[in-house]
Amino acid sequence: MITVESLTKTYGSFTAVDDVSFTAQPGRVTGFLGPNGAGKSTTMRVMVGLTAPGAGEVRVLGRRFKDLPDPGREVGVLLDASAQHAGRTGREILTIAALTMGLPRTRVDEMLERVSLTPDEASRRVRNYSLGMRQRLGIGTALLGNPQVLILDEPANGLDPAGIRWMRDLLRGFADDGGTVLLSSHLLHEIEVIADDIVVIGNGRIVAQGTKDELLAGAGTLVRSTDGVALATALTAAGITARPTSGGAVLAEAELARVGQAAFAAGIPVTELRAAEGAGLEEMFLSLTAESQRDVTSHTDPEGAAA
Amino acid sequence: MSTATLTTQDTAPVTARRTDVRPAPAPTPFRRVVNVELRKMFDTRSGFWLMASIVIASVIATGLTIILGDREDLTFDSFAASVGSPMSIVLPIIGVLAVTSEWSQRTALTTFTLVPSRRRVLGAKLLNALAIGAVSMVVALGVGALGNLVTAAINGTDPVWDIASSTFAQIVLANELGMLLGFALGLLFRNSPAAIVGYFVINLVLPGLSGALGAAQAWWADNAGWFDLNQTRFLLFDSTLSGQEWVQLGLTSALWIALPLAIGLRLVLRSEVK
Amino acid sequence: MNSSTVDVRTAPDPVTATPGERARSVPAPTPFRRVLNVELRKMFDTRSGYWLMVSIVGLSILATAAVIVFAPDDEITYESFATAIGFPMSIILPMIAILAVTSEWSQRSGLTTFTLVPSRGRVIGAKATATFLVGLVSMVVAFAVGALGNLVGSALLGADTVWNISFETVPQIVLGNLVGMAIGFTLGVVLRNSPAAIVGYFVVSLVLPGILLLLAQVRDWFEDLQPWIDWNYTQVNLFDGATDTAREWAMLGTTSAIWIVFPLIVGVWFLRRSEVK
Numbered sequence: 014m015i016t017v018e019s020l021t022k023t024y025g026s027f028t029a030v031d032d033v034s035f036t037a038q039p040g041r042v043t044g045f046l047g048p049n050g051a052g053k054s055t056t057m058r059v060m061v062g063l064t065a066p067g068a069g070e071v072r073v074l075g076r077r078f079k080d081l082p083d084p085g086r087e088v089g090v091l092l093d094a095s096a097q098h099a100g101r102t103g104r105e106i107l108t109i110a111a112l113t114m115g116l117p118r119t120r121v122d123e124m125l126e127r128v129s130l131t132p133d134e135a136s137r138r139v140r141n142y143s144l145g146m147r148q149r150l151g152i153g154t155a156l157l158g159n160p161q162v163l164i165l166d167e168p169a170n171g172l173d174p175a176g177i178r179w180m181r182d183l184l185r186g187f188a189d190d191g192g193t194v195l196l197s198s199h200l201l202h203e204i205e206v207i208a209d210d211i212v213v214i215g216n217g218r219i220v221a222q223g224t225k226d227e228l229l230a231g232a233g234t235l236v237r238s239t240d241g242v243a244l245a246t247a248l249t250a251a252g253i254t255a256r257p258t259s260g261g262a263v264l265a266e267a268e269l270a271r272v273g274q275a276a277f278a279a280g281i282p283v284t285e286l287r288a289a290e291g292a293g294l295e296e297m298f299l300s301l302t303a304e305s306q307r308d309v310t311s312h313t314d315p316e317g318a319a320a
Numbered sequence: 321m322s323t324a325t326l327t328t329q330d331t332a333p334v335t336a337r338r339t340d341v342r343p344a345p346a347p348t349p350f351r352r353v354v355n356v357e358l359r360k361m362f363d364t365r366s367g368f369w370l371m372a373s374i375v376i377a378s379v380i381a382t383g384l385t386i387i388l389g390d391r392e393d394l395t396f397d398s399f400a401a402s403v404g405s406p407m408s409i410v411l412p413i414i415g416v417l418a419v420t421s422e423w424s425q426r427t428a429l430t431t432f433t434l435v436p437s438r439r440r441v442l443g444a445k446l447l448n449a450l451a452i453g454a455v456s457m458v459v460a461l462g463v464g465a466l467g468n469l470v471t472a473a474i475n476g477t478d479p480v481w482d483i484a485s486s487t488f489a490q491i492v493l494a495n496e497l498g499m500l501l502g503f504a505l506g507l508l509f510r511n512s513p514a515a516i517v518g519y520f521v522i523n524l525v526l527p528g529l530s531g532a533l534g535a536a537q538a539w540w541a542d543n544a545g546w547f548d549l550n551q552t553r554f555l556l557f558d559s560t561l562s563g564q565e566w567v568q569l570g571l572t573s574a575l576w577i578a579l580p581l582a583i584g585l586r587l588v589l590r591s592e593v594k
Numbered sequence: 595m596n597s598s599t600v601d602v603r604t605a606p607d608p609v610t611a612t613p614g615e616r617a618r619s620v621p622a623p624t625p626f627r628r629v630l631n632v633e634l635r636k637m638f639d640t641r642s643g644y645w646l647m648v649s650i651v652g653l654s655i656l657a658t659a660a661v662i663v664f665a666p667d668d669e670i671t672y673e674s675f676a677t678a679i680g681f682p683m684s685i686i687l688p689m690i691a692i693l694a695v696t697s698e699w700s701q702r703s704g705l706t707t708f709t710l711v712p713s714r715g716r717v718i719g720a721k722a723t724a725t726f727l728v729g730l731v732s733m734v735v736a737f738a739v740g741a742l743g744n745l746v747g748s749a750l751l752g753a754d755t756v757w758n759i760s761f762e763t764v765p766q767i768v769l770g771n772l773v774g775m776a777i778g779f780t781l782g783v784v785l786r787n788s789p790a791a792i793v794g795y796f797v798v799s800l801v802l803p804g805i806l807l808l809l810a811q812v813r814d815w816f817e818d819l820q821p822w823i824d825w826n827y828t829q830v831n832l833f834d835g836a837t838d839t840a841r842e843w844a845m846l847g848t849t850s851a852i853w854i855v856f857p858l859i860v861g862v863w864f865l866r867r868s869e870v871k
Contacts, residue, residue, distance in 0.1 A: 108635075114710065
């Protein structure tokens with residue numbers, strides 16, 4: 014279990030993490046979702062003691078990270094798969110981790126097999142690894158001590174589709190076994206597929222948290238036409254709370270049939286009409302991304318929908 | 321969703337035509353590469369402080385000379401000597417890092433994809449390194465001259481300007497050679513720590529070794545000038561070189577600077593950039 | 595935009611969820627010996643680390659061969675060999691000490707190191723111990739190669755083997771090299787950047803002595819003070835086996851305090867609070 018309590022971290026006048034509190038439960042996969050630069054990595058670095066918190070506290074398995082007697086045996090951490098000495102071989106990196114944790118050398122071979130690194134690949138220097146191979150090695154390092162908690166920052170980065178599938182199954186199995194998994198991602202779809210609980214962070218603040226079902230349940234209907242504003246006006250006129258979003262889409266708080274009826278009555282041709290499952294979360298996430306002004310989204314095509 | 325994707329293919333020819341029509345851009349002019357490489361030497365924190373350290377070290381060296389030296393005997397020559405000492409360390413390090421940072425920071429991936437001709441990039445770097453070397457020496461000697469004026473003002477005497485312009489040119493040359501050596505080692509090793517250690521070994525350790533060898537072997541004492549770069553290079557700082565010494569300087573520079581530079585260049589041109 | 599915020603803060607009660615935690619015993623704390631073992635291994639397991647270690651043996655042999663070839667016959671003594679080998683040692687050993695610390699930052703392996711052993715003080719302690727051990731073993735190797743060279747050299751000459759280094763001098767020479775390593779280690783801890791620490795080491799070991807010597811020549815008051823603040827001065831005394839009196843040991847003590855102990859304390863203080871990225 015991981016407990017984050019009122020965590021705040023500032024750099025000069027910039028607040029990277031602002032009063033963040035959440036809990037990652039054992040037996041569940043907690044998705045830590047947010048656009049680039051939202052404060053996910055900083056929060057995770059504070060969790061494992063690499064960055065000192067400005068205020069607040071993080072407890073892992075009921076203790077502060079630095080008070081864990083042998084952290085590798087209880088908490089598996091992968092923050093940046095590229096942060097390894099480029100001159101070491103993959104096997105050597107696992108070996109020094111195993112030695113630090115006091116594990117037998119056989120554990121290294123087991124783990125290489127588990128993360129599908131061949132003996133030939135394992136004897137190559139990390140300098141020559143692809144991002145996907147580094148990621149597998151990093152996941153291997155995290156799992157090496159048979160921990161109870163996993164803290165993974167963007168673990169799917171660089172993995173091929175089969176690798177992403179493999180990682181999902183692995184994390185699912187880990188959680189079903191009673192372990193706690195916290196993984197971050199900037200891809201909504203990835204989190205949707207794997208997480209039980211979701212924590213959404215934007216500009217250092219938590220903007221939503223709860224179980225996936227709760228967050229995705231977002232009641233209502235998504236309806237789309239060529240002119241979203243006109244459609245929303247028409248729906249509002251019909252007594253339905255409606256809000257235009259983007260790309261001609263409108264989120265309406267009424268069931269499918271009633272929304273369709275109202276649009277029909279107003280004479281507006283509808284191009285899409287469906288239950289707004291998760292559309293609320295999707296919209297919120299997109300608006301978060303838009304706020305950070307890295308991309309201007311003109312169309313509601315969630316990044317994850319293509320995958 | 322999938323239907324939407326299919327329909328957009330109807331518009332595909334429009335995009336395709338656009339690429340056909342576009343004229344090939346003009347080749348990247350060398351001046352632009354030089355500009356960018358110059359900027360890259362200043363735009364990181366370490367680069368900035370390295371450049372700043374030229375001024376800071378000159379000021380400190382001058383200050384120390386005024387405070388600690390025998391003020392009556394101080395001339396421009398004393399100041400030139402004291403500001404030259406930190407320059408002989410800072411400038412070659414700038415030369416080394418100009419090359420190695422592309423590899424240690426992995427910026428080479430971007431640099432050599434934007435300008436695939438590595439020769440041009442390295443040429444631009446070399447040009448900048450030498451230009452910075454020359455400017456730094458002018459700055460350093462300027463600070464030294466200021467120190468000389470201040471000393472004269474304190475003493476109430478006329479400042480003594482006892483460096484001929486030829487000596488001045490020689491000092492600049494000596495420092496440019498040091499910088500070239502650093503640059504060559506950077507190319508050879510493409511690894512900051514290794515190249516820096518290499519420079520200090522050649523510049524600060526080898527003279528001692530050569531001296532020890534000269535003490536033991538008379539032959540070496542007589543002929544070291546033909547092999548030991550430092551012997552003639554150090555002469556540049558404070559004396560007039562004879563014709564033979566100039567030849568020795570040329571030969572040793574070819575051996576210690578041109579040769580590693582050529583080998584390093586060859587290695588860089590052929591190496592895989594990762 | 596705020597209206598789009600989905601706020602379903604109904605996180606399950608932590609207490610009820612805890613039974614799901616697998617009941618496991620807390621592992622024993624990582625023993626220091628294990629951290630030391632790992633840090634020692636990390637000094638050898640990269641290509642650059644390996645070649646640094648190899649170069650200790652390689653350069654010892656090279657220096658020994660150079661003495662046999664170049665030194666005049668009457669100087670084929672153990673002292674000549676020890677001096678010649680001491681030369682490359684005085685450069686390589688500090689480099690090893692520097693890189694033992696800085697590579698965690700320059701190669702970013704610190705992310706893993708400090709999550710597996712969150713107590714950074716222990717990691718630095720283990721690194722210091724490992725560096726110390728490597729220094730000791732290197733010196734043993736260096737003395738052995740020199741002894742071998744002395745035997746070979748005198749045999750080639752057909753002369754008697756001259757062992758002109760007393761047993762009292764040996765520990766001082768070893769200590770002198772350890773001082774050099776400690777300076778490198780300190781610079782590594784303070785600067786946490788390989789190029790900067792390497793430049794720093796050459797400046798304080800090869801440039802600074804010249805400046806201080808010059809200063810001592812022109813300023814009388816500094817002449818008396820120099821042995822108390824110039825660490826090179828006290829190190830050279832160690833190499834010569836000339837640190838005998840209590841006063842000389844006190845000088846070594848103050849130079850070590852100024853150049854090693856004090857900056858190391860400050861450096862570790864900052865290092866423990868710094869952000870590892």
